[in-house]
Amino acid sequence: MATSTTRRPSWRTVTPVLAVAVFGLAACTNSQESTDVKGTTPPVWTSSPAPAGSAEGGHGGGHGAPTTEAEDHGTPAAGGLKAELKNGSGASVGTATIASEGGHLVVTVEAHGLQPGFHGLHFHQNGTCEGDFSSAGGHLQVGAANAHPSSGDLASLQVLGDGTAKLVTQTDAITLDQVKGKALIVHSGPDNFGNIPPRYTREGGTGPDETTLSTGDAGSRVACGVVG
Secondary structure (H helix, E strand, O other): OOOOOOOOOOHHHHHHHHHHHHHHHHHHHOOEOOOOOOOOOOOEOOOOOOOOOOOOOOOOOOOOOOOOHHHHHOOOOOOOEEEEEEOOOOOEEEEEEEEEEOOEEEEEEEEOOOOOEEEOEEEEOOOOOOOOOHHHOOEOOOOOOOOOOOOOEOOOEEEOOOOOEEEEEEEOOOOHHHHOOOEEEEEOOOOOOOOOOOOOEEOOEEOOOHHHHHHOOOOOEEEEEEOO
């Protein structure tokens, strides 16, 4: 009686089977691309258009637009005004920008070459900066003539030990149109804003006198610029 034998499959039979299996696996994965970015999954091609806002190359949107330099540094809005501050010799010692935001003005002053300490800072009545700057007249006043502090009074400018200063202050006492063409003055000393209590006596009475009320006793004018 003939004996039965078990024949092992030859490599000619196995090879096509393995090739089909490998091809099938490749078909399942050939639409994906590897990525070395942590926490991401490879994009999958679906024959559909890419979602709106996604960039080419598989890096989708979801990130805000890049911040511009103007946004980073707080550049004044269009339509703002500027003044170049010069000392009595005509040398530039700083700049001021004035912008309208909502119902108030934002005044930014950057200066150098000044004496350390506090300096009075005001808009003045006239738009001239001649000689000792007395041509700029008194403090800008809108409305009641005897109101104190004056409409043009601003926060004092504090100068550091190296002579530089930066101030950002706000006022709603005046508008952009009212300061256009006027002078911005930096004084030699601090402004007391007429804040002299009645307990302090002076010749002829108590409290601030007319000179103090009109000038704040801020001393001479050391820098001036016309707003435009």
